[in-house]
Amino acid sequence: MFGLPGIMSKGVSGESVGARNRSHSSSKANNSKKSKTLTYLLWLIGGVCGLHHFYLGRDLQGVLWWCTFGGYFGFGWLRDLFYIGEYVADANKDEKYMKKVDYMVRVHEKIAVCSFDLVKVLRSHLLRLRRDRIVYKYEQTGYRLSTFRPEESPRTFCRECNQPNGCSIPPHSSALYGGERDRVPTETYPRFVGRVWANNRLPPFSTVRFTGMVVVAYLFSTVVSLAIPEDNVGGLSWQWLHIFTPLAAALGVWAVGNIGHETGSLKWPLICAYLVPMVGNPLKSFIFDKWGYDIDESTSFAIMILSAAWSFDHLEKRWRPKNQKTPGTFKRIIVISMCCLLYMALWSSYLYFNAKVTDEEGDEVPFHEALGHFFSSPWWLDVKQSFIDVWQFAQEHGWMETWRQIVTLSDPSGEQNAFKVLELRSGATQTEIKNQCRTLAVKYHPDKAKDDITKKDVQNRFFEVQQACELLSNSRAKRRRRNKQFNEEL
Incomplete structure (x- = not known):
């Protein structure tokens, strides 16, 4: 990365490994251990609703799993099977x-860093540090942007890894050499440059996350x-609420982008989501007038979503801070409940106001009216009475x-249906069954059919x-064998 050499080990990105381990051990002691066995059990029982994520404290991912029925109809739920070990390790620190x-x-x-930020860094160097020299240096792990002042005293460096004042790696030579090398005058460095550098510590691109x-x-x-x-409710038109559609798209991008060790704000996805419709409508008219190509609503919708996702991935995402506080249980329950209720309210609004059912004649009936008619239908009344009788x-x-x-x-053996086919009462004797089988075999013999259509039905x-006949005959034979065996045992 183009960055500040000294800050990588201490400064903006840098607490020492010992300090990180101490913070991990302290948080590990404070939090209760999460069981991997229980996590797998919750994944199996209620994984499609995000139950295992709620248990591990991954509330945002749990809400998304609940809204999408297991991460887009079970795909995320199946993927979690291979990542539960990492999730539990993360929860237990x-x-x-x-x-x-x-x-x-x-x-x-x-x-x-991207070219836009690099221009800002270079401009800041040239304006504020005129006597400094800008050096681009390639290291083993990437590029860095650094400066040094020629008038400052030289320092000694390791010949192998170029660390100042030598290094403690045994294979490297302990011989030091002097000379002017990369120096970071942090006291004279512009604060703006530090912020630009810090904001570009980007996590890697993930196809799964972007999708x-x-x-x-x-x-x-x-x-x-x-x-x-779609229609007026209470004498008022509610079409102006479509201004919240870009907000919903930005929230969806933000929610997925803040899962796990990555985070980011809502600013740029929200700006891009609203900017596309604002700029897109005049641009759409210009393209149609110029080239005669009409950009439909679905294309504009897709561009809005892709721009919001791209802006978050390139301008907002960063690593999640380690010392971020976890909200209490009561607050978590309140937030999760409100999110789920809001999502259910949106679907309820759609089903009540806009959803329609098409009947056998092709007419559209509002869903809430069709639902009311269903509960008053003879079929439902019979089913309801059956449940009452069972109770x-x-x-x-x-x-x-x-x-x-x-x-x-439920007739698991199929005997009741067989008696119905033979037009006999349940429990008929073997003689009655044989006589009826002969009679019906003659009556429905395919040779007696007059045309092809009738022949197929008769067959x-x-x-x-x-x-x-075969089913009843086998059942009676099995019953006789069981009775005979029972009598012999007696």
Whole structure:
């Protein structure tokens, strides 16, 4: 990264490894240990609702899993199966895992800044440090931007790793050499340059995270757009609420971007989400007048979401601070409940005001009217009465007897349906079954059909009769064998 040489080990990015380990051990002592077994169990039971994330304190990811039914219909839920070990280690502040995170942060701190920020850095150097020389130097881990003053006294450096005043690495030569090398006059360095450098300690690009930003932003903005009533409600038009659609897209991008060890503010995604519709409408008219190409609403929608995700990934994201306080349990419950209630309210608004059901004649009926008609339909009344009868029977005879009756009525062996096919009462004798099988076999024989259409129907009926006769015959044979074996044992 183009940066300040001395600050990498101490300064803006830099607490020592010992200090980091001490902070990890202290937070580890304060927090209760999370069980990996319990996490897997919660993942299995309520993982699609984010239950395991709530247990580990990953509330934002848990809410997203709840809103998207397991990370976009179960994809995130399945992916969590391979990352639960890391999630538990992160929640417990495991020392090995935190060292791995520290190493990842240090490696990705040294990426190059973008050209826009580099121009600011160079301009600040030239204006405020006229006598300094700007040196671009390639190191093993990347590029750095550094300065030194020729009039300052030279320092000694290790021949191998170029560390000032030697190093403690045994394979390296202990011989030192002097000379002018990279120096950082931190007391004269512009504060603006330090902020620019600090803000460009970017985490690496993640395809999964960027895709999640786009998907969740599309979902949130679509839900908000659908929830706004299309018709007047209370004599008022609510179409002006569409101004919150870009806000929903920015919130979706921000929510995914703040999962795990990465964080960022809402500023740039929000600006880009609102800037695209503001600039896009005049630009759309210009393109149509100039080239005759009409940019439809879905294309503008996609551009808004992609611009918000790109702005967060390139302008906002950074590593999450280590000493960030965890909110209390009561506050967590309140925030999670409000988010879930808001999401449910949006879907309820869509179902009540805008959702429609198409009947058999092709007419559209509002969903809330269709739902009211459903609860007054004969089918639902019969089902409701059946549940009432089951409940009353269970109160009189107990739930075990009720279960036996349910199993009997469900006809697991298929005998009840076989008697129905043969047009016999339940429990008919073997003689009655044989006589009826002969009668129906003659009646529905395919050779008696007059045309092809009738022949196909008769043939299907003939096969049903044959299967029913075979099923009842086998059932009676099994029953006789069991009775014979029982009598022999007696």
